[in-house]
Amino acid sequence: MTGGYAGKILRINLTNRSISTIDTAQYEAWGGGNGMGSAIFWDLCPDPTMDGFDPRNVITVMSSPLAGTLCPAVGRVEVQGIGVHGYPQGWFNRSNFGGFFSGMLKFAGWDGIVIEGAADKPVWVNILNDKVTIEDAEGLWGRDTYDTQEEIWRRVTGRASLGGWTGVGDGFTTQGPAILCIGPAGESRSRLGILLHGCSMAAGQGGFGGVWGAKNLKAISVLGTGSIPVADPRALMETRLWFDQKQPPRQGTWVPHAPPGPGNYRNTSCQGCTRADKFRHQNGERSDAMCAETAYFFQAKTPAGGSTACDYCERYGVNIYETDSVYPLELYKQGILGPGKAIDSAPLDFEQWGTAEFAEALHKAIAYRQGIGADLAEGLARAAVRWGRYEEDTTSGILDLAQWGHKWHWSLPEITFAYGSLMGERDINEHCFQNVFMELQAIGRENLPADQLVQILAEKTIPYTGDPFMFDYGTGPTGIYSEHKAKQVAWHRHYSRFWKESIQFCDHFAPRFIGADLPGYIGWTPEAEPRFLNAVTGKNLTFADGMEIGRRIWNQNRAIWVLQGRHRASEVFAPFMYTLAGSATRYSYVPIYLGGVSVYENGQWRYDTMEKLFIDKDGLEQWKTHFYRLEGWDTETGWPTRRTLEELDLGHVADTLQRAGRLGDAR
Amino acid sequence: MGRWPDDIQIAQCRQCVYPACVAACPNGALHIDTKNGNTRIIDEAKCTGCKACIEACPQIPHRIIWNPAKNIAIKCDLCANAPYWPHKGGIGGKQACVEVCPAKVIKFVEEVPVQTETVGYDVVLRTPTPKPGEQGS
Numbered sequence: 001m002t003g004g005y006a007g008k009i010l011r012i013n014l015t016n017r018s019i020s021t022i023d024t025a026q027y028e029a030w031g032g033g034n035g036m037g038s039a040i041f042w043d044l045c046p047d048p049t050m051d052g053f054d055p056r057n058v059i060t061v062m063s064s065p066l067a068g069t070l071c072p073a074v075g076r077v078e079v080q081g082i083g084v085h086g087y088p089q090g091w092f093n094r095s096n097f098g099g100f101f102s103g104m105l106k107f108a109g110w111d112g113i114v115i116e117g118a119a120d121k122p123v124w125v126n127i128l129n130d131k132v133t134i135e136d137a138e139g140l141w142g143r144d145t146y147d148t149q150e151e152i153w154r155r156v157t158g159r160a161s162l163g164g165w166t167g168v169g170d171g172f173t174t175q176g177p178a179i180l181c182i183g184p185a186g187e188s189r190s191r192l193g194i195l196l197h198g199c200s201m202a203a204g205q206g207g208f209g210g211v212w213g214a215k216n217l218k219a220i221s222v223l224g225t226g227s228i229p230v231a232d233p234r235a236l237m238e239t240r241l242w243f244d245q246k247q248p249p250r251q252g253t254w255v256p257h258a259p260p261g262p263g264n265y266r267n268t269s270c271q272g273c274t275r276a277d278k279f280r281h282q283n284g285e286r287s288d289a290m291c292a293e294t295a296y297f298f299q300a301k302t303p304a305g306g307s308t309a310c311d312y313c314e315r316y317g318v319n320i321y322e323t324d325s326v327y328p329l330e331l332y333k334q335g336i337l338g339p340g341k342a343i344d345s346a347p348l349d350f351e352q353w354g355t356a357e358f359a360e361a362l363h364k365a366i367a368y369r370q371g372i373g374a375d376l377a378e379g380l381a382r383a384a385v386r387w388g389r390y391e392e393d394t395t396s397g398i399l400d401l402a403q404w405g406h407k408w409h410w411s412l413p414e415i416t417f418a419y420g421s422l423m424g425e426r427d428i429n430e431h432c433f434q435n436v437f438m439e440l441q442a443i444g445r446e447n448l449p450a451d452q453l454v455q456i457l458a459e460k461t462i463p464y465t466g467d468p469f470m471f472d473y474g475t476g477p478t479g480i481y482s483e484h485k486a487k488q489v490a491w492h493r494h495y496s497r498f499w500k501e502s503i504q505f506c507d508h509f510a511p512r513f514i515g516a517d518l519p520g521y522i523g524w525t526p527e528a529e530p531r532f533l534n535a536v537t538g539k540n541l542t543f544a545d546g547m548e549i550g551r552r553i554w555n556q557n558r559a560i561w562v563l564q565g566r567h568r569a570s571e572v573f574a575p576f577m578y579t580l581a582g583s584a585t586r587y588s589y590v591p592i593y594l595g596g597v598s599v600y601e602n603g604q605w606r607y608d609t610m611e612k613l614f615i616d617k618d619g620l621e622q623w624k625t626h627f628y629r630l631e632g633w634d635t636e637t638g639w640p641t642r643r644t645l646e647e648l649d650l651g652h653v654a655d656t657l658q659r660a661g662r663l664g665d666a667r
Numbered sequence: 668m669g670r671w672p673d674d675i676q677i678a679q680c681r682q683c684v685y686p687a688c689v690a691a692c693p694n695g696a697l698h699i700d701t702k703n704g705n706t707r708i709i710d711e712a713k714c715t716g717c718k719a720c721i722e723a724c725p726q727i728p729h730r731i732i733w734n735p736a737k738n739i740a741i742k743c744d745l746c747a748n749a750p751y752w753p754h755k756g757g758i759g760g761k762q763a764c765v766e767v768c769p770a771k772v773i774k775f776v777e778e779v780p781v782q783t784e785t786v787g788y789d790v791v792l793r794t795p796t797p798k799p800g801e802q803g804s
Contacts, residue, residue, distance in 0.1 A: 171735070241767075247772075251770055273769065274767070274769045281673075287674075
């Protein structure tokens with residue numbers, strides 16, 4: 001075992017209330033986070049085709065080997081298991097949150113937590129270093145997420161504020177426990193139930209809050225007094241100081257729709273980060289809230305309406321990624337939804353949409369399944385199905401669920417979002433290339449012309465280096481339907497699976513290709529990622545080694561989805577995506593923020609907003625063939641082949657697919 | 668944990684004007700190091716692990732930390748002898764906390780700020796034997 005790992009993974013079976021330990025070394029080849037969680041899920045889940053609410057669903061909560069050290073932007077936790085949020089099915093899914101849980105879990109001696117079974121009555125898990133107990137959740141069940149955490153602080157430390165010492169075994173700490181919990185929405189098994197840590201660090205997509213509710217699991221609290229072994233402390237210190245030169249620490253947010261204030265506020269960050277990019281307000285509202293929670297500002301009639309919506313979604317434990325949708329409002333405007341209408345809107349008054357009062361009523365109705373809230377608690381896709389509107393509204397696009405029941409999100413023209421999500425299990429919500437074009441706004445496109453940009457990107461995207469056409473967002477021969485775009489999406493998926501979801505560099509942070517605040521505008525990818533990893537772990541991994549592990553995880557995940565029913569024929573977008581309604585024109589801010597993507601036409605590179613670009617059905621099929629071929633999958637079914645899986649040391653996965661009759665043919 | 672403004676706690680050693688930890692140390696391990704600009708510093712070789720300095724520190728949490736691996740007390744020395752620190756530390760050098768703070772709210776200053784009991788974040792380095800009433804410089 002090398003540096004960075006605590007050495008063991010906590011395994012909790014809620015059905016028989018047994019607690020055991022898994023040796024981390026057994027899964028070390030997967031890196032951490034998503035890789036380890038995927039491998040553990042494969043080994044422990046008895047049947048990946050089960051429903052996500054099934055008590056046998058296996059949920060992993062995994063830290064990063066770098067968390068709790070001087071390495072910045074890795075204070076994150078990867079949550080996985082069979083989801084309940086997606087439509088028509090939840091898939092083997094993932095979500096991720098920041099804060100202080102990741103480091104604290106390791107200080108307590110654990111690299112992750114595996115949850116199996118379901119308790120016969122509400123419980124919470126209390127981790128104090130090696131001592132782990134399953135406690136009665138009486139007095140916690142029914143409380144909102146903030147009250148739950150404060151009550152657990154009191155139970156664990158005897159106080160609910162900083163300033164004193166708490167004894168933990170032989171150790172002492174001034175810290176309070178880090179807590180991950182569900183609110184009333186999770187308790188009522190809503191598919192929009194989130195897992196919340198602190199004020200607003202949440203794992204929302206996937207509906208894992210609802211899954212915890214089905215398991216009768218209210219919270220996991222962890223308090224540790226240990227530390228993390230670092231293989232080469234001098235190298236880590238030097239890398240951190242080098243990095244601060246490469247990318248000066250910065251404060252502030254890039255979320256322009258939710259500026260800080262009113263009143264006094266300050267910046268905060270997750271554990272160990274060099275970017276203090278969250279706000280904490282003196283008035284206590286929307287503390288630490290980031291992009292997604294503040295999206296309600298778009299609809300808010302007043303700043304207070306947007307601000308308080310953040311807190312209501314956190315407290316009730318509801319995924320605001322759906323409650324900020326204007327879809328129900330659109331139905332109201334059309335006279336389809338409302339008092340006495342085809343869809344009864346009680347107890348909500350849609351005349352109040354955008355106010356603080358409406359925000360509270362909406363999240364409360366969902367959490368407690370009151371009236372229309374019972375439909376919305378199932379997620380917008382299933383609500384629309386209940387209302388008999390799914391087909392019509394995903395065709396017109398007023399219901400903008402692009403793929404797997406997840407909303408249109410930066411989908412076009414920066415198409416790695418759309419393609420990556422379709423090939424995956426949810427809205428990828430990984431801004432790697434989208435950030436490139438946002439950064440250009442600050443740099444000025446005249447200072448970094450498109451032909452120079454694509455060369456920089458082509459040099460940095462190991463192992464596919466040397467192909468600038470990967471970054472052609474046009475519709476020509478080298479554009480979005482070509483094999484070049486297949487390479488870019490593959491790079492994005494493999495990079496994310498390892499460096500972002502397993503080593504867990506934050507999405508706001510990595511990769512870094514270009515930036516206005518960087519010397520010569522040139523970013524530190526692919527240099528910084530392995531430097532930090534090797535300093536902490538003592539390994540000698542190259543960036544390319546990490547990409548290969550990412551490819552391995554991606555293929556293993558693909559196999560799980562294939563067992564769950566994934567097929568080439570099912571990998572299609574909702575109908576509106578093939579119309580102008582699927583283009584960036586649907587959200588006017590997208591062309592404004594992106595400012596233009598790189599396009600190759602008539603032998604020239606240029607920037608173009610491409611705001612009217614939408615996906616051609618035949619073009620998508622052409623692109624899928626390129627993508628499947630590049631990944632080594634059967635181009636007819638989209639299923640991985642034995643040769644591909646064995647090349648990745650996944651022969652056992654190939655065996656399972658073969659037994660299920662779902663192993664791809666090499667063509 | 669805790670509400671504004673107590674949701675964040677900064678708990679570095681203040682290098683007190685009248686350092687109770689130095690006074691409590693029975694054998695001079697925790698001393699005022701005149702070679703390092705009067706930094707209050709622990710000579711690890713002399714520390715017997717009696718924990719008197721930890722108990723004496725008036726700040727909560729105590730700024731002296733117990734090292735269970737070595738069974739000695741450790742404290743901030745302004746990076747004069749910090750392990751793995753590649754720069755010259757101490758007075759006139761660079762301190763790790765100052766260098767890595769993303770918000771740049773930790774500074775080394777030579778002007779002596781006002782320090783009242785245990786309130787505030789002020790850190791004061793003064794002559795080896797400060798006298799009562801000698802606030803400021």
